[in-house]
Amino acid sequence: MRFIRTFHGDISPDELGLTYSHEHIVCRPPYWEEQQANDLLLDDKEKSKRDVLDFKNLGGQAIVDATAIDYGRDVQAVKEIAEETGVTFIGTAGFNKSFLWDAAIPDRLKQVTGDYQTYYEWISEKSVNELADFVVKEVEEGLEGTGIPGGQVKFGTGYNRITSLEEKTLRAVARAHHETKAPIHSHTEAGTMGLEQMELLKSEGITLEYMSFGHMDRNPDPFYHEKIAKTGAFLSFDGISKIKYAPESTRIHCILELVRKGYEDQILVSGDTARKSYYKHYDYGLGLENILVKWVPRFIEEADQKGFNGEKLVDKFFVQNPARCFTFKK
Template sequence: MYIQTVLGRIQPEELGVCACHEHLYIDLSRVKKNTDTCLQNLDLVVEDLKVFLQYGGKAIVEMTNDGMGRNVKKLVEISKLLDLHIIASTGCYKDPFIPQEKINWDRDEFAKWMIDEIENGIDGTNIKPGVIGEIGSSFNEFKPVELELFYGAIEAAKTTKLPLSTHTTLGTLALEQVELFIRENLPLHQVVIGHQDLNEDDEVVLEVLSSGVYIALDTIGKENYRSDMSRMKSLLYFLERGYEDQILLSSDVTRQSHLLSRGGQGYSVVLRKFIPALREMGVLETTIEKLLVKNPQKAFSIRKEG
């Protein structure tokens, strides 16, 4: 069992405090037509990450994939500079962010391409991804190309044993994603269902958890969507119901304005604000250790030798 970082394999226990869903070098401006969504200033990102490190952060799962401005050489630079574990991604996001040359691909083409990146490296480098993600569905629907992408990602996950992490638009379609994974016989311990803090229906999220997948409460600090106090209440409810072994935390920084230097929440918001508030509410240190360290260790481990 190992975790694949941009600098090579590490043992799961080396991972440390991990943010399960972030973006360190991303550009969504092609679709969003907003320069704020181009976050490619390494100096600004590195300064922000230093605060993450000061609060005990050790690892980032970097969910930027093909079509989102992915550049794994930049991730290697950041990793070496800060002594930060970074896990890179293979796959595509969702319509309309899928690259033009892949928009008509079927599941076999997606699977073959992802498996090639996993086995040989990304974009002609020898830098290998450690996760298939973020694989996305649209708001309350799978677009046809997204379904092909999901099937391809499932095949790649079954073949390579890499974890598969998803995007749910505003938290929707999580159950449908889980049902798809079950139908296709993908082991659910390999799956992280994303953005479940954007689904305010706690009972639906509990149903997702009951399947055995991990869920990511990974837009912490984005209070324009939902208050962090509301997120916290949902998390406490899930913990009371016994799901402390299946929950991951992050903040999904994607914009320049999300950085501390620009008045945003920063990569450190979970460690700086959310975790202290959980402590004040009486959440045990053993539980916090699971949310930040032990659950990511398990979720992003590749259970395969060779």
């Protein structure tokens, strides 16, 4: 039995369509609220919806909202955007990275996390299996008790290290995967620690074909990418439009290197659009439309110049590969 779990129930993989595989739509991360980092608060549902409509009007059909509980997701607002736009959304159970966990748990979450003051306290005091049970519940019963199910499970690690609590959440997410068969996504800070994550996942009996590793373009190292690809895992190039990290030529080079080596079926592309200044309708940024309006034509042109079939590759990255990556295989 194969299906994709969305905000509005399970669908067949061939119903998913053109997909952005890693975005953030409406979220108020408690850590960034405490730091008064307004740019990192996507706190206006209507503005977010207008960017989603831009995506839809260009042929976009589905978005993976990769916002975990510790990143301040607004599940109800995203559900309303899904209903009002007709775009399919996939939600995320699990956790992000440890530096976010010093933040206070919002009162609205006390009913699902327990009587803890901070995420650090909650994650520290719970056992691996108790955290795994929490993630399973979010996949099977609903994110934050809403009845809106999670369609993937997520963990994260920091820059060039994995803390003890990050290992704990990784193991909890791995065990939740075994229970639910939900696809797994990892946050890799600046693209680091992917190989080390793999070793821990293997110790939990994870088959890496169920995995997608995020932020691979933040570490534009073709040797490193090939090491990950050889395991069968998906690689998410989800920093499109962020020139401050690297020019698009670097991302396209890394992607085409993987294609040249035979890994075109394991590549995902998205924008991780998590700041007001990235959104068109918040702060006049490039917006969710930029990938389809500008990046895709450029990628096709460069791929064709190098002897590849650019349009075929785009179909794989945005349609075929997401349909396989986000499928539950029970």
